[in-house]
Amino acid sequence: MNYKIFLPVIFFFLFHFSFAREGVWIPSLIEKNIAEMQQMGFKLSAHDIYNTDSSSMKDAIVHFGGGCTGELISPDGLLVTNYHCGYSEIQSHSSVENDYLTNGFWAMNRDQELPNPGLKVTFLISMEEVTERVLACTDTLTKSTDIDDQIQKNIATIIAEEANGTGYSGEIKPFFNGNQYFLLLTESFTDVRLVGAPPSSIGKFGGDTDNWVWPRHTGDFSLFRIYANKNNKPAAYSPENVPYRSKKFFPINISGISEGDFTMVFGYPGTTQQYLPSQAVKMIVENSDPDRVAIRDLKLKILSEYMAGDQSTKIKYAAKYASVSNSWKKWQGEMLGLKHQGVVEMKIKEEREFALWVNENEDRKLKYGQILPEFGTNYTQLIPYRKGYDYFIECIYRGFDVYKNYQTAFSMRSQNKSINVKKNEEDIEKFFKDYSIEVDCELFTNLVVKYYSDLSPEYLPDELKKIFLKSNYRDILKKIYSKSVLTDKAKMLKLVADTTNGEAKIVSKDRLYLLLDAITNQYNTRVKDNYQRINNQIEVGQKKYMKALLEMKNGQMIYPDANSTLRVSYGKVEGFHPRDGVTYNYYTTLKGVIEKEDPEIPDYAVPDKLKELYYKKDFGTYSLPDSSMPVCFSASNHTTGGNSGSPVIDASGNLIGINFDRGWEGTMSDIRFDKDICRNISLDVRYILFIIDKFAGAGYLLNEMKIINKK
Numbered sequence: 040m041n042y043k044i045f046l047p048v049i050f051f052f053l054f055h056f057s058f059a060r061e062g063v064w065i066p067s068l069i070e071k072n073i074a075e076m077q078q079m080g081f082k083l084s085a086h087d088i089y090n091t092d093s094s095s096m097k098d099a100i101v102h103f104g105g106g107c108t109g110e111l112i113s114p115d116g117l118l119v120t121n122y123h124c125g126y127s128e129i130q131s132h133s134s135v136e137n138d139y140l141t142n143g144f145w146a147m148n149r150d151q152e153l154p155n156p157g158l159k160v161t162f163l164i165s166m167e168e169v170t171e172r173v174l175a176c177t178d179t180l181t182k183s184t185d186i187d188d189q190i191q192k193n194i195a196t197i198i199a200e201e202a203n204g205t206g207y208s209g210e211i212k213p214f215f216n217g218n219q220y221f222l223l224l225t226e227s228f229t230d231v232r233l234v235g236a237p238p239s240s241i242g243k244f245g246g247d248t249d250n251w252v253w254p255r256h257t258g259d260f261s262l263f264r265i266y267a268n269k270n271n272k273p274a275a276y277s278p279e280n281v282p283y284r285s286k287k288f289f290p291i292n293i294s295g296i297s298e299g300d301f302t303m304v305f306g307y308p309g310t311t312q313q314y315l316p317s318q319a320v321k322m323i324v325e326n327s328d329p330d331r332v333a334i335r336d337l338k339l340k341i342l343s344e345y346m347a348g349d350q351s352t353k354i355k356y357a358a359k360y361a362s363v364s365n366s367w368k369k370w371q372g373e374m375l376g377l378k379h380q381g382v383v384e385m386k387i388k389e390e391r392e393f394a395l396w397v398n399e400n401e402d403r404k405l406k407y408g409q410i411l412p413e414f415g416t417n418y419t420q421l422i423p424y425r426k427g428y429d430y431f432i433e434c435i436y437r438g439f440d441v442y443k444n445y446q447t448a449f450s451m452r453s454q455n456k457s458i459n460v461k462k463n464e465e466d467i468e469k470f471f472k473d474y475s476i477e478v479d480c481e482l483f484t485n486l487v488v489k490y491y492s493d494l495s496p497e498y499l500p501d502e503l504k505k506i507f508l509k510s511n512y513r514d515i516l517k518k519i520y521s522k523s524v525l526t527d528k529a530k531m532l533k534l535v536a537d538t539t540n541g542e543a544k545i546v547s548k549d550r551l552y553l554l555l556d557a558i559t560n561q562y563n564t565r566v567k568d569n570y571q572r573i574n575n576q577i578e579v580g581q582k583k584y585m586k587a588l589l590e591m592k593n594g595q596m597i598y599p600d601a602n603s604t605l606r607v608s609y610g611k612v613e614g615f616h617p618r619d620g621v622t623y624n625y626y627t628t629l630k631g632v633i634e635k636e637d638p639e640i641p642d643y644a645v646p647d648k649l650k651e652l653y654y655k656k657d658f659g660t661y662s663l664p665d666s667s668m669p670v671c672f673s674a675s676n677h678t679t680g681g682n683s684g685s686p687v688i689d690a691s692g693n694l695i696g697i698n699f700d701r702g703w704e705g706t707m708s709d710i711r712f713d714k715d716i717c718r719n720i721s722l723d724v725r726y727i728l729f730i731i732d733k734f735a736g737a738g739y740l741l742n743e744m745k746i747i748n749k750k
Contacts, residue, residue, distance in 0.1 A: 063598055065607075067167070099286075099288050100306065116267070117744075118160070118262070134354070141240075142238055155233060164225055173190055174190065177190065214602065216578070237261075237735070244256055258727070266282060267281065267283045269281060291747065292691070293748050302695070310681075322418055327425055341481050345477070345478045376708075428567070503554065630653075630668075659729065671720060675719075678698055680709075695724055
């Protein structure tokens with residue numbers, strides 16, 4: 040298998056022609072894009088974006104908490120990310136007495152900055168293609184399992200050779216479904232302290248009502264600071280640590296933006312699936328997304344009822360609710376976009392073109408002729424197991440909190456290695472801090488009922504079926520839950536403290552533990568094993584399909600799907616026309632916040648101080664020429680989950696905003712990017728500085744930033 044034939048040209052796009060603005064591009068290869076970027080207005084070079092010999096933009100960007108992006112805005116380790124990215128940290132410091140969610144938090148000096156155990160930020164040091172080394176000695180292997188084993192051996196060898204002794208962590212990531220591999224060297228810092236966050240009435244203004252919807256008026260930002268030891272290297276939290284000395288940070292441009300201005304988003308997009316076959320898209324639209332939305336409908340209804348009735352519960356479940364709601368609404372927009380744009384039909388048309396290309400050549404027919412028929416067979420077989428998979432994940436695994444304690448108890452019973460008692464005790468303390476037995480019991484009861492009602496009987500254990508033979512099955516479920524060791528903090532602490540596994544035997548008589556164990560075992564044997572078996576076959580086919588597409592489009596520029604590695608996307612500031620008769624402007628202002636205010640709807644509460652500043656027009660140097668206060672803007676950068684908090688960079692490399700969302704009509708961009716309706720939504724950096732300076736009175740923070748104002 041000769042990978043050299045096509046790997047050098049793996050850079051740009053296929054089937055639907057490559058338009059500017061589409062793509063999540065590899066920064067170490069961005070030289071291939073520079074000409075197009077410069078035609079769109081970019082004034083810098085590829086080395087300004089990515090360089091391992093001197094500082095570059097990549098050195099000002101962090102993978103924040105493993106799921107978001109953040110960027111440095113001062114030489115002293117100050118970083119900005121989204122409010123929703125720092126939300127769990129803000130929530131963890133909050134209580135009824137110190138409600139930072141409601142009131143905001145601002146450290147007025149560095150001694151007041153709050154540590155966040157468990158939070159990690161990671162810098163990319165370098166990325167290098169190592170495809171030939173990873174695939175070495177696989178040419179003669181025929182079984183996919185043997186190939187995978189050899190690849191893993193090669194990966195371990197490469198990481199040992201390249202990362203050992205550097206002080207950096209090494210990881211090798213597959214691109215193009217395993218047709219290309221890159222070695223990433225990274226450096227992570229774990230002393231990351233909360234510096235500032237607006238109240239949720241600013242940071243989450245619009246809440247679930249406005250989520251994924253333009254126009255937006257959300258002040259979605261928070262500030263953190265990275266700390267290091269005196270040698271500027273990673274260190275566990277210590278009062279002796281000092282602010283990290285940034286290799287690179289972004290100047291902040293408050294001169295203003297105009298429609299058509301070049302924009303670049305640099306961050307860590309999580310997952311895209313641009314090259315799925317039509318059968319996969321159809322399954323998502325008709326099966327998976329509807330199932331997951333329906334389950335989360337139920338969960339959100341329960342959470343909202345309890346949170347509305349008690350402030351303590353509202354604080355405990357704020358981050359959990361936001362997490363559930365975010366994907367719930369995104370999936371709805373995704374379904375809508377995929378249907379309205381006819382993406383399944385587009386994929387079918389492309390597959391016909393692919394089949395014609397394959398059938399033009401006997402060698403291709405031999406290598407690639409069975410790809411599409413096998414997709415059809417495998418996805419038909421996968422659909423019922425996908426339902427079982429989605430229901431277990433949404434109703435059980437992520438459905439209610441106490442499943443985590445089941446997993447802890449299970450590991451206590453099953454593990455032979457030494458038990459980390461201290462960590463288990465810390466996890467239990469953390470668990471019960473944000474736990475309500477009433478709320479979780481209601482979630483457990485309703486989600487188990489839905490699990491039983493909607494799934495095929497073959498996926499359900501006998502223990503569960505016996506409960507539902509009784510007319511009072513809901514009462515039985517609640518009794519099982521309320522009397523369990525898993526719901527009692529003192530008993531759980533006693534359980535995890537026993538390193539002899541003697542205390543763990545208690546759970547062998549615990550009805551909740553036994554029920555969850557039965558549900559999990561039935562899922563593992565009847566759903567998971569079959570799901571993984573078929574999915575593995577699909578992955579083998581997808582890798583071959585991707586290889587064929589690269590060969591088919593040899594010489595055309597193609598971008599790899601996002602995989603939580605650092606990527607570049609670029610576009611321009613612009614509004615859009617999502618449907619007939621609807622036209623959206625490219626920016627919003629504080630006037631829209633005031634217009635949306637509704638004291639009866641928590642999502643639209645407006646702080647008195649913000650209203651006072653608005654009516655006085657006290658906007659400082661941050662206002663527009665017409666004396667209005669900008670809040671958000673839309674642009675045509677290709678973004679996805681993980682790009683939350685990413686810097687939005689102007690043509691000269693300055694920060695003009697931070698990315699936090701996409702337009703609802705274009706959330707299908709994970710699967711199909713449409714240049715006309717796919718828009719990323721960003722918070723204008725002028726609104727950030729306005730809130731820090733005028734609203735919070737923390738203007739001292741601006742003194743460590745480099746602020747550009749050409750107005």
